[in-house]
Amino acid sequence: MLTMSAPILLDPTNESRPAQREQLARPASVKGLTVGLLDIVKARGDVYLNRLEELFVAEGAKVLRFRKPTFTKPAPPDLRHEISIQCNVVIEALAD
Numbered sequence: 759m760l761t762m763s764a765p766i767l768l769d770p771t772n773e774s775r776p777a778q779r780e781q782l783a784r785p786a787s788v789k790g791l792t793v794g795l796l797d798i799v800k801a802r803g804d805v806y807l808n809r810l811e812e813l814f815v816a817e818g819a820k821v822l823r824f825r826k827p828t829f830t831k832p833a834p835p836d837l838r839h840e841i842s843i844q845c846n847v848v849i850e851a852l853a854d
Contacts, residue, residue, distance in 0.1 A: 785847065789818035794845030796833065797825045810849060 785791060793814045795807045811821045824841055826833045833841075841848055 787817070788814055788847070791846040792820045792822060792844060794822050794824055794841045794848040796841065796848060796850040797823065798829045798833075798850060799826055800829050807849075 795810060797803050797807055807823070811823070814821050822844055824833075824837060826837065
């Protein structure tokens with residue numbers, strides 16, 4: 759019998775000592791929620807986020823778009839704070 763345990767999420771921002779975090783429960787619906795879409799500025803990530811925005815809006819979510827200055831560094835603290843106070847859920851896109 760195969761059993762699946764809850765995934766453990768690792769915070770990659772400090773590889774010498776990664777922080778372990780528990781995954782939060784996903785909302786049953788996005789209707790009425792604010793979804794943040796974070797573009798990390800990798801090639802074609804915006805194409806993926808554009809499609810996600812269409813799908814979320816069709817499901818009744820408000821979508822806010824954010825963009826990192828560069829993909830080579832973590833998002834600046836002020837951007838992370840802005841996202842955390844404005845959004846219920848966040849999706850970060852990576853595409854090449």
